[in-house]
Ligand code: NDP
């Protein structure tokens with residue numbers, strides 16, 4: 405039985421990767437942070453009681469900022485594969501907490517790489533670093549491949565660039581099987597609620613059910629190469645099964661604007677939009693609604709631009725060239741953007757229907773301070 409250690413196991417990718425590795429027969433160890441409330445919702449279906457013998461899914465408290473704990477865990481588990489997915493992963497928030505972002509997203513992988521080296525596990529333990537298309541930043545070349553120059557545009561991307569190069573350096577200096585997956589944006593029904601796709605699918609569902617009036621977004625012109633997280637965690641695993649340790653771009657090769665993603669999400673539930681105005685004055689209105697159950701009238705304003713979501717420096721266009729992964733790994737995405745939007749809308753409509761039902765059914769929120 406192979407053993408894997410996943411940092412960031414409570415996140416979107418950590419949950420899907422745990423599913424995948426358990427199905428492949430791995431024993432999976434995950435690192436979770438101590439929080440004041442449960443934060444394991446995405447992996448609760450995998451939970452095994454600690455009193456069960458021969459568990460294959462085991463959680464440990466740790467933090468990428470704590471080298472003592474990271475080294476102790478690697479020593480104890482002696483994993484065959486480490487997937488470093490933990491990060492402060494929100495680009496806009498990284499402008500608010502740049503030092504913390506540098507410590508976790510930049511130095512975190514150094515603590516893992518050096519632990520593997522100091523423990524003499526160079527020949528046993530393979531390491532995957534979650535690198536990001538955000539490293540390309542200001543457009544240098546289209547589409548972006550493994551040879552495109554980097555130009556990071558946020559504290560997040562700068563930290564990820566350090567992590568990328570320290571991974572390459574440890575591979576070259578100490579012969580570690582350490583690889584970067586340069587993954588473009590990937591989404592799912594369990595995507596964090598403040599990333600733009602999930603913010604949109606949640607809001608569209610709430611607007612349709614009359615739980616919210618309007619959606620406020622920032623830059624509608626930004627273009628992203630959006631894929632499905634399930635396809636991308638499969639690529640992570642394939643990267644560590646390759647014959648040699650290398651760096652890989654994982655993307656779909658198509659790009660879509662935030663504005664078009666909004667239209668796709670509304671269209672998915674039978675609502676056509678019309679965008680009017682430009683820049684911060686741009687708004688979207690209902691043009692046509694084929695579903696009489698939704699509380700929407702023609703001409704209703706459902707979207708406005710709010711400059712608070714603009715970033716100090718923006719990444720305008722990302723589109724990846726996954727040819728290397730296609731040819732050498734045999735990796736191809738199975739989901740299209742349309743199927744991704746449908747899955748996210750189906751899931752959020754169901755969640756919001758529950759909320760609507762509770763609200764309409766007279767559910768009363770208890771106020772513990774009264
Ligand atoms: P999420 O934000 O969903 O998950 C991040 C995970 O990291 C959470 O489990 C979080 O724990 C954990 N974490 C954050 N800080 C620390 C820390 N100091 N110590 C230990 N754990 C920590 O991200 P995704 O699953 O979407 O992304 C996974 C990785 O891939 C990230 O590194 C991200 O930067 C990178 N990436 C993501 C892409 C995407 O489109 N999703 C594209 C390219 C790269 P908690 O639950 O406690 O907050």
Ligand code: GDR
Pocket residue numbers: 493494495496535536537538587588589590598599600601603620621622623624626627628662713714715718719
């Ligand atoms: P990104 O994802 O920054 O690409 O990073 P996000 O979904 O946050 O933004 C994508 C684009 O949408 C624009 N945008 C908004 N974004 C958010 N979050 N909220 C808004 O209201 C909004 N309005 C417009 C943004 O300006 C941006 O251009 C994600 C993360 O998962 C990173 O961890 C990962 O490395 C990269 O993808 C690849």
